[in-house]
Amino acid sequence: MLSATLFCLVVAISDGDSLRVRCGEPGAYRQLTVRLHAIDAPELKQPFGRRAKQALSQMAYRKTARLDCKHDEDRYHRRVCRVQVAPNSCSEARCAKTLDAGLAMLTVGMAWWSRAYADEQSLTERGQYEFAEFEAKARRAGLWADRRPVPPWRWRAEHPRPR
Helix, strand or coil: CCCCEEEEEEEEEEECCEEEEEECCCCCCEEEEEEECCEECCCCCCCCHHHHHHHHHHHHCCCEEEEECCCCCCCCCCEEEEEEECCCCCCHHHCCCCEEHHHHHHHCCCCEECHHHHHHCCHHHHHHHHHHHHHHHHHCCHHHHCCCCCCHHHHHHHCCCCC
16 A cells, blocks of 8 residues: 555546556656545446546646555555646646645536545545535536436446456
8 A cells, every 4th residue: 555645647547536647767667546535436438427537637637646645445456545736727847736636526526525435534625525516516517417417336336347
């Protein structure tokens, strides 16, 4: 398990809540697959799945990300991390990594807050995530424009992957 803060280049976006990063120095790179902590985005084949991937890509792709990986790997062997990048409104070279990608995905209505992991968040972070999801629902932003959005955990149960 990673416990330190890492700064890595985002090299691929897998879906709305996972990405691949390249960490280290030239000649000694290692790639990690990272899952955004405390959110769950629609699966790619689910309504809004491709749009969620596109939203995360616009936020993080080809940017240096600050990874705070204090959590265990998930069942797919991805590191579970809080991921922060420079906001799009600022040149990455002169901006701090202040945009929490998970919180931003909630704000634009492209993910659910994973309440099952709330106890792993600080009270402040928990409040921010809960409010961002509530506000996105109220604005009918992103997936909340759908009359009955299906949470990804329910969609996965109804559409098991063949092994």
